[in-house]
Amino acid sequence: MRVVALIPAHNEEETIDIAIDSLRSQSRPPDRIVVVADNCTDRTVEYAVAKGVEVFPTTGNTHKKGGALNQALARELPGLDDEDGVFVMDADSSLDDGFFESAIALLSRPRPGRHAADQGTRTAHAGRYGGIGGTFRGRDGGGFVGWLQRNEYARYARDVRRRGGRVLVLTGTATLFRVRALRDVHEARLDGRLPGVGYVYDTQVLTEDNELTFALLHLGYRIRSPKHCTLTTEVMPTWGDLYRQRLRWKRGALENCLQYGLTRHTFEYWFRQLWTGLGVVVIVAYLLSIVWALAVEGGVVLHPLWLAITVLFAVERVVTVRSRGALAMVVASVVFVEMTFDLFLQGVHGKAVLDSVTQRERAW
Template identity: 55%
Template sequence: MELGTGSHAQVVALVPAHNEEAALPAALDSLWQQTRRPDRVIVIADNCTDRTVDVARAAGAEVFETVANTHKKAGGLNQALAVLLELLAPHDRVLVMDADGALAPGFVETALRELADETVGAVGGIFWGEPGHGLVGELQRNEYARYARDIDRKHGRAMVLTGTATLHRVDVLTAVAAARGRTLPGPAGWVYDTTALTEDNEITLAIKSLGYRCVSPADCWVVTEVMPTWRDLWRQRLRWQRGAIENLRAYGLNRVTLPYAVQQLGMGIGVIAMWCFVLLTVLTAGAGYTFRPLWLVVGLIFVAERIVTVRRRGTRAVVLAAVMVVEWAYDLFLQGVLLRSVWDSIRRAEARWHHVSAPVS
């Protein structure tokens, strides 16, 4: 892994991959199609038993194979970055991208422009769900569309640097590694905390703790996988939610983590409010039906909000939102994930990593 030197800021793309021979070509093609192409594209092949290495090389990428890695994605990135950061200049950039995603053509160019601001530590993507997988896929795409809208309304201020694609500053990554074991959680010298369940959420907290901002511009979108089954979705979200809780526990309550703690509290209040609504509905129905115009208006406002927030996705998304009861059931599903995550965190139950590989055509 050799890199040239000079004043020109290099962009090196790292693509962690575990058995991703089916999805990898689309991810690499999206890198080659960038308006500002990366100077190097390196696939981090982690314990692969399929043709990931061959597919990567055939597509023109370099390959870094992990050695005895037991720490999943974070461990693979740490092994590659331990070599790479020694070869890069502080002003260079590192793009970390999932092997099952596809970047917008202007992603790198836009992210580089954002990183010209010295207060910005990293630029994350805004993810959109891939097509397919029936109702469970459609619900996830609506959810992602609302998340993207929320970020846009916050002028690109990112709560989490998505693991699907984030452009980092080398000097910031080096500072994170230097702070591990001292002012930041995690093993000393590593960029990513291998004890964290969600490396993207944790690295966001780390970068913000060093005083930098994290942003997600509207033009930095990326198409990512959606979970194909309810079981897969449950496992994915359980890891995400449990990881967020564990990260807050590791960092403690401070100026950086306060908004995240408030968010978790708000979600908990939402669970209580939802079930109070269900209970009130049952009690009201049992007492006999009485038409209340006020509650009709309130209900219509809720429906309108669901429709407006996904209207950019088209007719199918709007119809699904208008039905209301389907997305309401989806919200109950996510609340179940939250409750299980809290319970598992209290019990200190062992958390499990869940990986879904795309089928090879």
């Protein structure tokens, strides 16, 4: 298996060296590293050239990351074999050692005996792994909001490990794709079996990685994030940056569900959307009960139901950040700290739903 690593980069001079070094230090590094320089106005290209890697500048791209990768893939895929791999990695990420070795070993597995493709989307390669993604930790920095994101990422990684590597999304931070799978996506878009516009990535969606995951699943490919495929990535440094990022993620995921409809591949995604909505209702009811108690009853009465919910919430918050150490567990035990972040995320989810329903103009 030959592997070409693509690093889409828009003004990433501060982190591009770290990303390239983490690729080269792998026990099985990629055969080629290509920095996809998208409308860069800083020294990203200069630093990449100094590192001795290839640079592919985009031409007239107005479709952000998805458009940049489509241009690079249109150049690279014709020269690769079906069993080769394309690795896509964000320029602000850094791989842990062993990522490539683990991902290639899993991607090279033969197709299982039971055919996994749907009728009407059957391909000769369906049932095999189409993409192997990573789980990530948050990089240092960002103060309090950065701390909360690192806790969130630790919980996500724990959940993936407990699910045996089953994930809902192949993360854009680092994923190894089978070339045949990417070709199948391109061909399926052309003949109408898949929605979307673009060579491989759909350039009309907010969350191109989530949509590409849907596309692979609907073509019968499998996805995984094995325990040895880990990395670190950037956290949002301010509440404003985090708000804009998560609004795009949540609205994009919701619109991807609407785009594909309710199928056996999207059922769990729809369920999670509804579960998040239920969480918003529960939290609002919880807070309103406190406000009612203080305003009408003159004090908070420790009702057994809400007390039990509070205790369960606190225990779950502590246990799920155990990988981050004792200090993180102590901070997580303070219910108010973690609930602040959850309220923020649920508020963003509500805004995403409202924007989708009202068809508010979308922004990156």
